[in-house]
Amino acid sequence: MALLPIIVAPDPRLKTKAKRVEHVDDETRQLMDDMLSTMYAAPGIGLAAPQVGIAKRILVVDCAKDGEPPNPLRIVNPEILGSSDEVVIYNEGCLSLPEHYADVERPAKIKLRYLDHQNEIRVLEAEGLLSTCIQHEMDHLDGTLFVDHITALKRNIILRKLAKAKRAKVTA
Ligand code: GNR
Ligand code: NI
Numbered sequence: 001m002a003l004l005p006i007i008v009a010p011d012p013r014l015k016t017k018a019k020r021v022e023h024v025d026d027e028t029r030q031l032m033d034d035m036l037s038t039m040y041a042a043p044g045i046g047l048a049a050p051q052v053g054i055a056k057r058i059l060v061v062d063c064a065k066d067g068e069p070p071n072p073l074r075i076v077n078p079e080i081l082g083s084s085d086e087v088v089i090y091n092e093g094c095l096s097l098p099e100h101y102a103d104v105e106r107p108a109k110i111k112l113r114y115l116d117h118q119n120e121i122r123v124l125e126a127e128g129l130l131s132t133c134i135q136h137e138m139d140h141l142d143g144t145l146f147v148d149h150i151t152a153l154k155r156n157i158i159l160r161k162l163a164k165a166k167r168a169k170v171t172a
Contacts, residue, residue, distance in 0.1 A: 001037045004052040006095050009162050014096055015143040018055045021076050024119035032074040035060045044095045046133045048140030051096050059137035063130040076115040078138055083107035090132045092146045100158045104149045106135050
């Protein structure tokens with residue numbers, strides 16, 4: 001198990017469209033295990049490969065509630081087969097936008113097709129926090145962050161603060 005450094009915005013690697021995985025092999029499985037370790041350590045409920053500098057369509061999530069057994073999902077090449085007209089708003093956070101939160105509206109339910117860690121095609125219907133989290137992670141695969149769903153004013157406030165924090169780090 002290895003903990004991977006999580007990239008914080010602003011960073012061009014968070015704005016890049018990730019490439020499909022041809023075949024889920026041992027290297028992909030190792031990456032997904034390292035991503036899960038990194039996600040649990042952060043702690044977070046999801047992590048997409050671009051957040052650790054890997055431009056591939058790979059994500060992991062675990063939306064089990066406190067006290068429930070862990071429920072790690074390893075998802076490769078996800079495709080939305082359908083989404084509900086009904087929407088929900090969650091106050092979202094992101095490990096790449098640390099300490100910033102905003103309300104984001106998304107479809108309440110999604111139907112997803114993906115490859116699992118055995119390279120098998122799977123279909124999953126998700127609702128609640130899991131649905132929101134998978135959509136948030138899929139956005140990362142297309143170079144989109146939750147701040148891209150809010151007003152430009154709120155987005156710029158958050159991104160400017162993060163850019164300033166980075167400059168302070170370099171100078172320190
Ligand atoms: O840990 C996370 N929490 C979260 C809360 C609401 C909606 C989405 C998320 S995902 C986030 C981890 C992360 O940045 N994944 O990309
Ligand atoms: Ni995120």
